[in-house]
Amino acid sequence: MSIVKINVLTVPSEQREVLEQRFAARAGAVENSDGFEWFELLRPVEGTDQYLVYTRWRSEADFEAWMSTTMRASHGGGDSAEGERPKPAATGSTLWSFEVVQQAAPKA
Template sequence: MSIVKINTITVPEQAREELERRFAERKGTVDESPGFEGFQLLRPTEGEDRYFVITWWADEESFVAWRDGDARAAHAGEGKKPVASGADLMGFDVVIDVPRPATD
């Protein structure tokens, strides 16, 4: 069964637009990574200041290979000032998976 990685990123309100723009510019860059299954960027609401970056992977090895390869190279090559003031990575095993209906 799949694994899920959730990166919580604390972003000041004035930097949110920039964070979303950066993610939009890189949209699809992870899609071809072996073992990658899906991605969501969740914007905070109701007084929360953390974004949640959720990725699904076939297994831990696929995530580690991406993190230590393509992801590291992409972040190193950006040369942009960080917009987040903090981040934490959480990992989970998928126990029950009910797919969402497809949307256009």
């Protein structure tokens, strides 16, 4: 069965738009990765300043391979015109890991 990785990002309200724009600018960066199955960026609606970045992978090995190459490269770049990396939009992050043990799809 698949595995799910949820990156919990603490994002101050004044940085929400910045975070969402950065994710939109990287659209497509993960979709062609071997073993990638699903992505969602979840915006908090009330009571929290934490965004959830949901990704689903065929295996832990596929996720680790992406982490060691594509993801690190995309997060390590992005220098500004002055040659400095932009300030992170999130003030903290935690990675949650899950195994998919049951799933359902909508009826056709």
